Amino acid sequence: MAVDQEKLLQFLLRQGDNTLILGHRVSEWCGHSPILEEDIALANTALDLIGQTQMWLGYAADVQGEGKSADDLAFLRDAWDFRNVLLTELPNGDFGRTLLRQFLFDAFQSVLMGRLMKSSDETVAAIAAKASKEVAYHVERSADTVVGLGDGTEESHARMQEALNYLWPYVGEFFASDDVDAAMAEAGIAPDPASLREEYDALVGKVLADATLTIPASKYAHKGGRTGYMHTEHLGHLLTSMQWLQRAYPGCEW
Template sequence: MGARVVDPLFEEALRLGDSCLVLAQRLSAWCGKAPILEEDIAVANVALDLIGQAQMWLGLAGEIEGRGRTPDDLAYKRDAGDFRNVLLVERPNGDFGQTLMRQYLFDAWHLPMLQALQRSSDARVAAIAEKAGKEVAYHLHRSRDLVIRLGDGSQESHRRMQAALDDLWPYTGELTHADAIEEELAASGVGADLAAIAAAYEAETASTLAQATLVLPKSGFMHKGGKTGVHTEHLGYLLAEMQFLQRAYPGATW
């Protein structure tokens, strides 16, 4: 039998939806545990926004696939190797500085990505990107402000934010590195030009990190694999918790 032909837009919808879903699951772990009440509420609201975005992208993926799978099916009934999220979002929460830095590094990519997708030749993609972009503009405003305030804050807050940047920066490479699927979508006008996204990402992070008095790691090494289903062990543990109910009681409803 020949290899299964993969629709590039199906893959891209999974990448966008899975990244939002996994990050939302990470953020939800802070509910009731954040350092202050305001942040507890803010983080929970960002997680809810991302869940809504994941539902839209996974709904599009299911529509393209044409096998009758719903967003819930794609969220709860796939194994880790079938997920297409970027590696950055599956990194553990760590301390609150680690969580904020992960959020900022994702937001700084997410907003220009959605802005580019608003010009997609596929009306479904453009509509989802327009709706999600309004929410993500707030996400970036918030995470950028906190990274600057904590990076350029006390000696201890600076130390924690620098440690978080050192740990997470090597997981940002695949955000802006285009593979054959993304190149095909960009050429057809459906997807975004990741070279342009990379330029916007570099400008945003350079400006913000300079204001935060934080320094990028000198090593240029970047991890990759998440977009093709090669993940760290952390995703398996996250999915075991997130998918438990549907795995233990298939088809359970409220």
């Protein structure tokens, strides 16, 4: 079955942009974490995410067929060309919010990578197989931290509940399906995101219950990032920081 190359490209951009933008966000903690061990851990998490980005955007560039590289896609696109979910571009906030955002993302990745390892596209399956090893560690670490802070002191619990109230409305975008997802599912390349919700909720629900945190009742979900229709104001500021060197010195190599 012939695969629509434009839809495959959009799928790959979504994967790569998620890890790129979140990787940059997490890297902002370098030198600012509450303790040295966390500074190192967050830096390593960011490096893992950027490494995954290299694979996803590298394949996207190949599919695009315009002679571009992963770096070109990362540093030479404007905000409206990015396909990351809105959750990944939100400001870090305090340490607890950062780790809760990481857990909500890691949980989705852990479910998704398990399915992508069975992809009919050999390159997608290979990327997922490699990324899954890192994702397994990430979700274990972020889950443990969320439980420790949520079921910790009165202040840490209050901060984590506030973070969950703020972040939860962005979770629903993970599971929004469109024609790109339908084409990927039909070709056996990737699952329909909506089909992952039950497994995700079971994983996240258990961890948040252990953390004594209450999932907000509202079903409202912010959307627009993965289609490029709408991003938050935060993405433009992030790209200004992330892309400035390439913009200031085009084609610079060292």
